[in-house]
Amino acid sequence: MITIRPVSDLRNKFPEIEETVISSNAPVFLTKNGYGTMVLMSIQQYSALTDTIEHKLDEADLSAQESPLRHSKSEVFRRVRSRIDESDSL
Missing domain, CATH: 3.40.1620.10 (YefM-like domain)
Structure with a gap:
């Protein structure tokens, strides 16, 4: 309720x-x-909502530190838009 x-x-x-x-x-x-x-x-409720996201962001930060590969802002947004469009067509 x-x-x-x-x-x-x-x-x-x-x-x-x-x-x-x-x-x-x-x-x-x-x-x-x-x-x-x-x-x-509660803090427990908040953690349940955010812990997975925080963990994924930490993984992304580590991956970025270990890789010399960099993408431009326009390339990142193009890829994100492409994935959104793919999921919309399912």
Whole structure:
């Protein structure tokens, strides 16, 4: 179940929101004037979202350090666009 709270609760009811985030292991969505403004999540939830990406970026950095091969910006974007176009046609 999605939990939506007004952003004022962050100031007024922080312990309650913190308990909700930790006990439900789900993010809490905050609103301001009826519009979404931010999402609160536990460090564990955030890590689950970002660890794989961070690991892949570390691998790419290491690969770049070990290789003399360099691509221009236009070549990189051409390759990315080509891969996106290929996946769209599937």
